[in-house]
Amino acid sequence: MNDELCQLLYSFVRAHEISRRKFHLLQPAVLVTGPKRIGKVRGVLRIAGLLDLPVVVKTGTALYGETAGAIENRVDRAFLEANDRFYPNVGILLMTDINRFGYLEGTLNTRAILALKRNLTSSAPGDRSSIITIGTSSTSSAELSSSLIRLFPHEIKLTGLADAEAKLQELLSQSLCPSVASSKTVVDGEIMRNVNNLSVSSLEDLCIRYDVASTQSPDGDAEERFQSCVKSWLQEQGIKAKVSDLSWADVGGLANAKQEILDTIQFPLKHPEFARSGLRRGGALMHGPPGCGKTLLARAVAAQCSLGFISVKGPELINMYVGQSEANVRAVFEKARSVAPCVIFFDEVDSLAPARGRTGDSGGVLDRIVSQFLAELDALNDVSEAEDNGDQSKVVFALAATNRPDLVDPSFLRPGRFDRLVYVGPPETKDQRIQILKAASRSLPLAPDVDFTELESNCPTEATGAVLSSIIKRAAHSAIRRSIQTGLPPEQMKIDMQDFKSVLF
Template sequence: MKVGSTKSAVPSAPAYNSHEFWSSLSPAGLSDVVKQLFRIPSSNALSRAGSVLLSGPSGSGKLMAVRAVCSCLNLHLFKVDCVSLCSDTSGATEEKVQMAFTQAQQYHPCVLLLKDVEVLGRDRDRLGEDARVIATLRQLLLDRDPALSHPVLVIGTTCKPQDIPTDVQTAFLHEVKIEAPSEEQRKSMLSMLTASLPLGKEVSLSKLARRTAGFVLGDFCALLSYSSRAACTRIQALSFPGGLSEEVERDFCTAGFPVLEEDFSVALDQLHNAHSQAVGAPKIPSVSWQDVGGLQEVKKEILDTIQLPLEHPELLSLGLCRSGLLLYGPPGTGKTLLAKAVATTCAMTFLSVKGPELINMYVGQSEENVRNVFTRARAAAPCIIFFDELDSLAPSRGRSGDSGGVMDRVVSQLLAELDGLHSTREVFVIGATNRPDLLDTALLRPGRFDKLVYVGINEDRESQLQVLSAVTRKFKLDPCVNLTTILEKCPAQLTGADIYALCSDAMMCAVKRKVEWIEEGLDTESSALILTMEDFLQAAASLQPSVSEQELLRYRLIQQKFAAC
């Protein structure tokens, strides 16, 4: 006999498949958050109203964790997007908020999910707060009727907890934060997400977990989507050079095909390129030691400081490891290139920060920018933070000359963040400056930038030859090119930037010659560009050192001063 639908106060428990990631009651990487949320209503036995503020990065799985808790507690989920509650007037917004809570009461016991709760309480211009809406929301969160037999648990989610009005944030009785997953959690996420995906034998989830530092659940979903698309493109190019129709391509993708390691590499490159467009997104650089010529002693000192704690953490269990490294010396000697090569060698994400870009005209914004840099680095650990032009970010306090004391507060914030790195052994800070004498002396004390490495110019021909070989290793040279002879025609003291300029000028000479030959019909555009000895000699004739003798003497005195400290 057919019967009509009836409203149920308690939803029936669905039959979940334990192998499905999206229907799991304890999702990989989110089980700790689910347990925290589970304890809150369980401890209260739903005897009184409760509220939770759930924060975490975008795509970290906040909604999924809430759904898992609802399934564990056998509760309804009533989801409300707070953007849809915002109206042109405060009264209309207030009415919509009250209506959302009233509707949730009809499904009790249930969880009322307020998505993006930070948008409530902001005025239309987003420059101030709407006191009327804030008061209403606070009253609904705190002054709920405790006599209800089946109260509603309110969970507000946000990606920007700092944007929530203080009165709203304090109205939530509990706060739960979703942190960036660790390497082990990333591996378990990948293992569950790829359970039904055919993988190649060479695919290593452990290696993939190391390469995806800073990724959250949404990033892994995008990674699998990109890698599957790359595998489809690869197989189509091999089996169907002429292409496929849309219907046949859909059937082909439905049939399934193995995803290889090269497909994951292509997908990772696409994701890193997409992330690098965001401001300050950490990225693993692709600079090898072959790109850095000479500087052998500097390389050894840097690797001993950074690579040793990563490879043998058990030997440094006391935490007495250095996390700050300062590279100083003349401009153009390869300080930035060294930092990138270390990040590539140690498979660490690289967060490059230019000193002046953190300075903001608004009060408190510069200090917040510094805090955000270290927050992103901790989320993407193991990570190297590289501060270029550090002297512009951390000059000596009391001498900056700004009326508001902005630079003094920025230096103090930077010192506080450096002191907080002792609890995080997988975040290293490398600073580079041409003027170490302008830095605040507190930065150079033990526990901060306590390892100072001088990166000087290449004065001997052997070091210059190593740099020149590193720069020209990707060029196509004429067999008659002799790098030693080229250096003999150059000035005695050259930086790495000078040698790079030499090769750039030689390349330009070769390009001009090839263009002339093409216009005269003596060559074709498809032929390779070959650099000759004449190109290098012509470039060497006009080469001028970027560091004068007086500047070099000043840097040597600075080196002696810091070596004596």
């Protein structure tokens, strides 16, 4: 984006130096679109500094008015202020959140649009106009009003820098995080893989947290401190970081399901050359009884492949207001694209995508949600230009889970969407149950007398993974109570067979 916008702005400056008429013929109005917090305003201000261009910034709220006349008046004053400051040279009027401009009571006002158009196209003789107008929008141009889009003949789309190292260098070049710059452990360490899906703006927030943490605990390990900041920030944003201790060892059994999921996600990452052949990449729908490890499996594969993880429960996207549910679906996919590469996981997808025509809602809300969901999946799974060139930094993988696959709309299961059905059921053999017990107790202090074979023989044969994990947790609680009663220090506590027997019998 920096090079493209810089060249465009430089061409405007050169045209202005030649003649104001040529300047206006180039139509110096630019729309910069991209997800929130990706660095749209930062990028414009930085390039303006490089070209030595003055900037007047007007936010969406600064141009808001309760009436069309008030909006028109504020637009006129904004351009007049910019003209007075820039004349006789050229400068930038930066209008942020242009997607919110001109709306009164939820409707785009024609008079407000005409006021903006009049100021953008004014080039009458004697006019002092020397303004390059740049509007930023977190909404894609396809979702903006056509009357607004026509006012900005030039558009630049932002998707973020390709990798974490490039983002960090962008941040360090602005000297915004000196403590990170001085920490070679953080800059060169394995931890940078965990921030591969962050924007520059987000990484700045992360580094500010790191600065604060470094001040509070200057003697701690730098990489552990940065890891803690990464996890807390991503969790606040609804994105799961790659958890270092989460691996296939945490998922007991499910060998067939693991292989199916790996074929869906890891294979395209390791062999991007097949994307160039026109192969259509689909997602996977995991189905099976509750408590069998569908969500755990999705998280584990994201960690195994060093991908970000976004978990979405179907009901949380449904809203009572008309059109808002569809907007929520679009926002989720837009968020996934902005933090790519990542895995987006839809839990309880049957509540979000029920078979159309059977739900009985009079307004057809769920039918519209399903249609929007299908459109986003098609856009997500089409082989993009980036994948054709072997660039996997923008790839988003879709996984879903349900207890009732028969309730899901059949169109979701066609090739190119969720075309892999992966059954995740309860353990069927003794070895599988033992593997789950070992995985669930992997991080717990076990006494030497714990025999998993004996423990398994006392467990219900129809137990799911959740039930087996619950047995481990209840045994741990029994050991904690015993340690408290006997005054045993926490570091000496061990879970023994007696604790398991107190749970099972």
